[in-house]
Amino acid sequence: MATTEIAGLTSLLENLGLSAPVPTYPEAQILENPLDIGRSYLAEILRSLVGVEDGIAYKAITWPNNIYNGDFSVPLPKLSHEKTPKDLASEITSKYKAASNSDMFIIPIPDGVHLRFIFMLKFLPRFLLPYIKDRGLAYGTDHLAGLRDRSNPDLGKKKVVIEFSSPNIESEFQGKNLRSTIIGSFLSRLHQAMGWDVVRLNYLGDWGKNIALLMVGWGKFGSEDAFKADPVGHMLSVWTQIHDLFQPAVVESKKLRDSGGDPAAVESQGLFAERNAIFKKMEDGDPETLVLWKRFRDASMENYKSLYSRLGTEFEEYSAESCFSPDTMAEVEAILRENNLSEESEGSLIVDMEKLTGRRGGGKIMIRDRNNSQTYALRELANILDRQRQHDFDKMIYVVADDHDTHFSRIFKLLELMGRVELSKKLVYVHFSRVSKMAEKFEKSLKMHKILDRCTDEMIKAVEASPDKAVVIGKADSTLSSVAISGLLAQELVARRAAAHSFDAAKMTAFARSSGPEIQYWYMRLDQILHETPPPSNPTALTDEELEIVVEEGSPETNLLRLLAEYPEITAAAYKSLESPGIVHYVDEVLNQLGKCFEMDEPEGGDDEEPEIFSAGQLAVYDATRQVLGNAMRILGITPVEF
Structure with a gap:
């Protein structure tokens, strides 16, 4: 009988001379973790030798995380404050041989305030080899961890949505997109191993003013022949050229804003105006503009899917900034108004987080800009509501570089202010360093x-x-x-x-x-x-x-x-x-x-x-x-x- 079942495990342990069944402790997952079996038996030995209350001995047993420090370590003060560690170690070691199930470990080794335990050489292979063999691919996983209730599997699995990779179609796959892909894939597999229902989601940056700027660049530097020969390579070349051309205007606008001036004059002409005009066409659904947008998006998607295949990465769902719901965005704006969270500022609709939270440096979240265009923050809030309704998730993890720290802290806090406290608690921001040495x-x-x-x-x-x-x-x-x-x-x-x-x-x-x-x-x-x-x-x-x-x-x-x-x-x-x-x-x-x-x-x-x-x-x-x-x-x- 397989040791993956209690009866089979009990039979194996009895054949090895141990009393069965395994002593029961709520924390012990004996069918998933062999060390929990050792902990359970050791806890019973310590309880009988020292006379501590049920459960205290089990919780006192630690894992050294280093085989040269033993398989288990027991900080003696956790067992008794009345006896010195030296006296307690002497008492346990002198009584140990007479204890039931003592054949599982060699005589404990005193080490300062710790008592170290090591599995018997004759016991370990006869126990562990069949334990691993029976579990095979499942060894090291805990499929009960992802259940809504470990004691009632009928309630089903918890669901996690993990958003990662999330490249922008106007620029090439960057170091931070690569790292997000690798870390996000790892977290997805880890949650699956722990029994969760996992939805891998790639949220593409395929909308917004950067895409409009790429279209401006296409009008100046685009070539049909070059695009047919290498779609993504040519898009990257066009983006680099128009981005470099646009930067002086961006610097001038920022300088005016920082000095208390009005950047409207700069942003109403030149490349700013061209970009904003094309973005307005995108939002209005202009057919010709959307045809070009779709060409860029499709070329990028084909490139990314090929890259993900090489990296061994899969997604259950591809979403994008372009997939926003006007109704949900209108709902978000209505909630902000009803709760007196949003206000007009210089022609834009904003949320003043510093004013609402009383925290200095809280900043402002722009909901709509002075051209009445929806913003990334508005789309983010709407997406969270839509995903909760679509997936009914228990947790949603964002795997994003740390340059988004401020963004997510504000978004999560704003959800609380919107009355979505429980939803906000389900959101997890797993950030990583954006510093990349790839360019070097x-x-x-x-x-x-x-x-x-x-x-x-x-x-x-x-x-x-x-x-x-x-x-x-x-x-x-x-x-x-x-x-x-x-x-x-x-x-x-x-x-x-x-x-x-x-x-x-x-x-x-x-x-x-x-x-x-x-x-x-x-x-x-x-x-x-x-x-x-x-x-x-x-x-x-x-x-x-x-x-x-x-x-x-x-x-x-x-x-x-x-x-x-x-x-x-x-x-x-x-x-x-x-x-x-x-x-x-x-x-x-x-x-x-x-x-x-x-x-x-x-x-x-x-x-x-x-x-x-x-x-x-x-x-x-x-x-x-x-x-x-x-x-x-x-x-x-x-x-x-x-x-």
């Missing part, structure tokens, strides 16, 4: 597809420079392209969101710690070994002799197993923090420990030696490692390349 590595106008091509070129060089890696990875174009994308994803996800966006094609394609190519290499090496010598299909049938190497004192395979037991803790921590580096660093630790296993097993004397021979126990450990490594890669978005 590549020409400013180079398209993202060509940047990815360069990454593949760097990957080819890296493989050619590493013959030992090439033997495993090979030289197939599709494989090298996949490994190069792995390098890009790992480089982005190893950094915390607040860190600057570091983009180095040579570094990301190198075989180095935490790099995508190194991760793929080890996965393929394991896959090769297990393809040539299949692992045992039933880990519970392994004999003591077959497990002998695995349970030796100081065996790297045992330490590797202890790391594999931690994986559900790693994903749970990432889910709580919405950060990816913990998973990347965990994978690096697994590879480091895996390398130690192979250091001991490498044949000596060169290529003429006999091929590597592994015991059934070792193969079972490597099979479990391949499973966990593949699961972690998939959450990161790195597709494991099979040998």
Whole structure:
């Protein structure tokens, strides 16, 4: 019977000499996390030895997040304030051997105010190998976390809408769009792994005055032949030219505004006037203007979808600024008026947040400009209302660069002032550093597809420079392209969101710690070994002799197993923090420990030696490692390349 069911798990533990069922604690998810089983048994041992109240012992048990500090650590003051840590440690260790279920851990190790516990060598493989084998792709996930009620699955899953990527059609895919795409994809997969119903949403910037300015540029610099040959490349060229031409007027307008003057004179002539006139035509639905707008939008969409395919990113929904609802925008404006939140200012309709909140620096939100055109803020508010009605979400996450900090803080606060407090609480702004070093590595106008091509070129060089890696990875174009994308994803996800966006094609394609190519290499090496010598299909049938190497004192395979037991803790921590580096660093630790296993097993004397021979126990450990490594890669978005 599978250990994914309580009966099967109970049977396995009984066969290992433990009392069953597992002691019950509300926090323990024993079918999802093997360490919770250890916690539960350890809590009962501590409770019986120290006499603390039910639940206190369980909550006192901490996870060191480092196998060299033990599998569990117990801060002794949390168990008792009446005894010194030294006396309490002495009491527990002296009584430990006589405790029920004490065969699960070796005698505890005192360490200052902590007592450290380590799994018995003979227990760990017999318990963990079938536990991981039974769960397979589900190991490290917790599908109950996304339920509306863990105790009542019939109530269904919670739903999250995750908006990410969101490029503008008038300009090329930027570093911050790339980072939003990678982080947003990661958060989507993470929420799916935790049982949520996920809607990936790409909100394209395909409307507004920047698009109107692009149309002005088309009239001055556009070429049908150039557009047919390279639609996106030519659009980018036109945008760059008109943007540079427009900047002096923007600077002059801002200078007047900052000095207390009226910029209306500047904004009523020249490129300002041309831009505003075209935007007015867009809003009025002028057929000729909308035909050109649609050409630009369709060309951009085709380019972006091709790029997303290369990055392994999918969306359930494409939305856009152009998809605004006039009725909902009118509703937003009515709510603002009814609650006395909006006011006229110099011909514009605004919300003075500083006045409403009493906070200095609160700023003003423009709802309609002096030409009565709707603004980004108005469309944002209307979109939130529409999405809530369409999706009835429990949470909506915006994955956007930190240059939007002020925008989202104002929008969320304004929703509260509009009487939508509960809706505002469902909105989460996951921001990341907008600082990108991509421009330092590549020409400013180079398209993202060509940047990815360069990454593949760097990957080819890296493989050619590493013959030992090439033997495993090979030289197939599709494989090298996949490994190069792995390098890009790992480089982005190893950094915390607040860190600057570091983009180095040579570094990301190198075989180095935490790099995508190194991760793929080890996965393929394991896959090769297990393809040539299949692992045992039933880990519970392994004999003591077959497990002998695995349970030796100081065996790297045992330490590797202890790391594999931690994986559900790693994903749970990432889910709580919405950060990816913990998973990347965990994978690096697994590879480091895996390398130690192979250091001991490498044949000596060169290529003429006999091929590597592994015991059934070792193969079972490597099979479990391949499973966990593949699961972690998939959450990161790195597709494991099979040998």
